[in-house]
Amino acid sequence: MFTRFSDIDRLFGTMDLLRQRLDNLYTDYGRPYGTRWLMDEGFLRANLYQSGDNFEMRLEVPGMDKESLDIKIQGNYLEISGSREQNLPEGYKVHKTERGAGTFSRSFTLPDDVDSNRVEATLKDGILYLTLPKSEAAKPRQLSIK
Amino acid sequence: MEKKTEIAKRNDQNIEKTRELYEAARMVDIYENEDEILLYADMPGVAKDELSVNIDNGRLSLSGVRKLETSGAASWEEFGNVEFVRNFSVPQTIDVEKVEAELKNGVLALHMPKSEEAKPRQIEIRTA
Numbered sequence: 368m369f370t371r372f373s374d375i376d377r378l379f380g381t382m383d384l385l386r387q388r389l390d391n392l393y394t395d396y397g398r399p400y401g402t403r404w405l406m407d408e409g410f411l412r413a414n415l416y417q418s419g420d421n422f423e424m425r426l427e428v429p430g431m432d433k434e435s436l437d438i439k440i441q442g443n444y445l446e447i448s449g450s451r452e453q454n455l456p457e458g459y460k461v462h463k464t465e466r467g468a469g470t471f472s473r474s475f476t477l478p479d480d481v482d483s484n485r486v487e488a489t490l491k492d493g494i495l496y497l498t499l500p501k502s503e504a505a506k507p508r509q510l511s512i513k
Numbered sequence: 514m515e516k517k518t519e520i521a522k523r524n525d526q527n528i529e530k531t532r533e534l535y536e537a538a539r540m541v542d543i544y545e546n547e548d549e550i551l552l553y554a555d556m557p558g559v560a561k562d563e564l565s566v567n568i569d570n571g572r573l574s575l576s577g578v579r580k581l582e583t584s585g586a587a588s589w590e591e592f593g594n595v596e597f598v599r600n601f602s603v604p605q606t607i608d609v610e611k612v613e614a615e616l617k618n619g620v621l622a623l624h625m626p627k628s629e630e631a632k633p634r635q636i637e638i639r640t641a
Contacts, residue, residue: 383536412592418585425581427592429557429619459544459551466540466555478588493557493619494581 411447411473420506422477422499429493430454430466436495440483445499448472479505534578534596541599547633550607550625556597557619566614566623573601575621606631 416423424445428436431449439446453468455461480502487498542553556564559577567574577597608628615622 414581414583414590414592415588416583416585417588421585422588423583423585425592427557427619429555430553432618454542454553456544456546456551459546462543462545464542466542466553490618492560492616493555 411449411471413473413475415475415477417478420501422479422481422497422501424475424495424497424499426495426497427493428490428495431490431493433490436490438486438488438497440481440486440499443477443480444474445477445481446472446474447495481505534594536596536598538599539597543601548626550603550627552601552621552623552625554597554599554621554623555619556616556621559597559616559619561616564614564616564621566612566621568603568607568609568612568625571602571605573603573625575599575601575623577621604631 412427414425416425426447428449430451435451436447436449439448448471450470451468453464455464477499481499482502485500489496539555541555544551554575556577556579558579558581563578563580565574565576567576575598579595579597581594603625604627606628607625611626613624615624
């Protein structure tokens with residue numbers, strides 16, 4: 368019976384340890400086959416936040432610069448595409464290539480229409496920050512009581 | 514190895530832990546040539562100050578903490594605050610003094626030069 372949270376923490380710690388051991392077992396064979404359990408995979412993962420007049424969007428885009436990203440907005444449809452180059456240096460021998468390369472695209476349907484003229488996008492530390500102001504019709508309105 | 518004893522032993526002085534960061538491993542590329550080992554690691558959202566690279570006795574550990582500021586109500590969230598952790602064994606021949614790390618667009622590039630003694634050497638054959 369668990370009486371304290373630290374007991375549960377320890378239980379999960381033991382499971383993590385087992386998982387790491389198993390991972391090490393597989394990584395001995397070249398390809399990191401076993402790490403898929405531990406890998407935090409997926410590309411162009413996105414968060415969407417709503418605050419009154421704006422949508423705030425965050426996307427994970429590691430290794431992409433602003434030239435290689437493309438953002439399209441129409442109404443409430445948002446499409447982000449990008450490409451990442453394999454930065455294989457000349458004359459090097461490859462040990463592991465897990466990081467993907469190529470072109471990526473993802474589209475979203477936002478809950479409301481967006482004023483595409485005032486959208487702002489910034490790129491910092493491999494995260495794309497989008498500020499999407501809602502269109503006038505979609506903005507919340509203050510009602511006065513008569 | 515330390516962790517093992519830590520788990521097995523119940524310590525009554527253990528203070529209840531507050532919420533810990535979820536640990537995750539991210540993808541890496543590792544290349545090598547005659548002069549150096551080159552490692553690329555994805556670290557999206559990790560600021561320079563939150564990233565640590567440790568080489569100790571043939572063990573390289575990377576750790577990057579991502580703390581994102583959020584505002585407003587979340588409609589959907591596919592990623593969050595996380596600690597990117599990954600450990601590697603590196604040869605003892607790495608010249609630790611000369612290791613260079615560079616963080617660009619959320620990707621860490623780690624140059625680990627090999628020490629002079631470890632570089633391959635061409636041996637000239639003399640005729641007697």
